[in-house]
Amino acid sequence: MTLPLTVSPEVAGSLRNGEPVVALESTIITHGMPHPENIQTAEAVEAEVRAKGAVPATIAIFDGHIHVGLDGERLKWLADQKDVRKLSRADLAVALVEGATGSTTVAATMIAAHLAGIEVFATGGIGGVHRGAELSFDISADLQELAQTPVTVVASGAKAILDIPKTLEVLETLGVPVFSVGQDEIPAFWSRRSGLKSPLRQDDPAKIAEAHRMRRQLGLAGGQLVTNPIPAEEEIPAEEMTPHIERALADADAAGILAKDVTPYLLSRIGELTEGRALKANIGLVRNNARMAAQIAGKLALLKY
Numbered sequence: 001m002t003l004p005l006t007v008s009p010e011v012a013g014s015l016r017n018g019e020p021v022v023a024l025e026s027t028i029i030t031h032g033m034p035h036p037e038n039i040q041t042a043e044a045v046e047a048e049v050r051a052k053g054a055v056p057a058t059i060a061i062f063d064g065h066i067h068v069g070l071d072g073e074r075l076k077w078l079a080d081q082k083d084v085r086k087l088s089r090a091d092l093a094v095a096l097v098e099g100a101t102g103s104t105t106v107a108a109t110m111i112a113a114h115l116a117g118i119e120v121f122a123t124g125g126i127g128g129v130h131r132g133a134e135l136s137f138d139i140s141a142d143l144q145e146l147a148q149t150p151v152t153v154v155a156s157g158a159k160a161i162l163d164i165p166k167t168l169e170v171l172e173t174l175g176v177p178v179f180s181v182g183q184d185e186i187p188a189f190w191s192r193r194s195g196l197k198s199p200l201r202q203d204d205p206a207k208i209a210e211a212h213r214m215r216r217q218l219g220l221a222g223g224q225l226v227t228n229p230i231p232a233e234e235e236i237p238a239e240e241m242t243p244h245i246e247r248a249l250a251d252a253d254a255a256g257i258l259a260k261d262v263t264p265y266l267l268s269r270i271g272e273l274t275e276g277r278a279l280k281a282n283i284g285l286v287r288n289n290a291r292m293a294a295q296i297a298g299k300l301a302l303l304k305y
Helices: 009-016 027-032 037-051 072-080 089-098 106-116 141-148 164-173 205-218 238-255 259-273 277-302
Strands: 005-007 021-024 055-062 065-068 085-087 102-104 120-122 152-155 178-180 224-227
Touching (some): 009 021, 037 055, 037 277, 055 106, 089 102, 089 106, 106 141, 106 152, 141 164, 152 205
Parallel strands (some): 021 055, 021 120, 085 102
8 A cells, every 4th residue: 555645855855865854744734733833933934944954844644645744835824724623643544544634743744754764853842741641631642652763852841731741751751851942941931941840951953853863763652752842032931821821721611611622712712811912922832843843854864773
């Protein structure tokens, strides 16, 4: 059976030539931001990757194929769609068989990137253990994906709406390396500080790239999580964000929001509560992560093993 994978000519050529490529998710376009900020951010993030010498590969599902690398028209079309499936490991195959239009979460983007031969992926924040998971068992598939798919993911930590301490515990149990860049503390998405010490710190993209390849040499499954703090001038400090997060969580519970609808609802509600500041910070951090991912991809391209 032919693999339902369509790689753009630019991305395919870069991969053949051993040039740096950075995978980008599409859920941030369809579910993470309102229009027109979604398409503006998608274009800006691709531009950040190019400015650092790598090729961007935004990933989405159309017409029964995984598309790796979207042109400008396809990006704009996707940003305008209202009925797009949010796809993870569990429903990726079904969406392909049914010919659905779907955007890729962190887990699905990792799967698609690995199929295409891309080793680095930039996103905003990963999913993780939801608050109250001891009752709901709501834990993102992103964590298991990091444990089994060999892609280095650059994010500003887990989304701050989650239970970050429990998320770190699960990642440790799964054997996923978690680095912080430029500080000894795990960032908390919109905020630079979480109050939690990072398991590992590595400020040099070259060393992060070497660790990625060393895991392959050792036969270790899975990828790496690089937590890259939001730039100081764009952050919202944790003490300011916490009341807004608590209010949004209470509102979601009162409204009966469940499963895949929780994160998009919370991000939207927090955007309202912060009068747009959270959205602005989200845009800043994902652009910053794209720059870091491109640097790591560039260092990977120079390695001979």
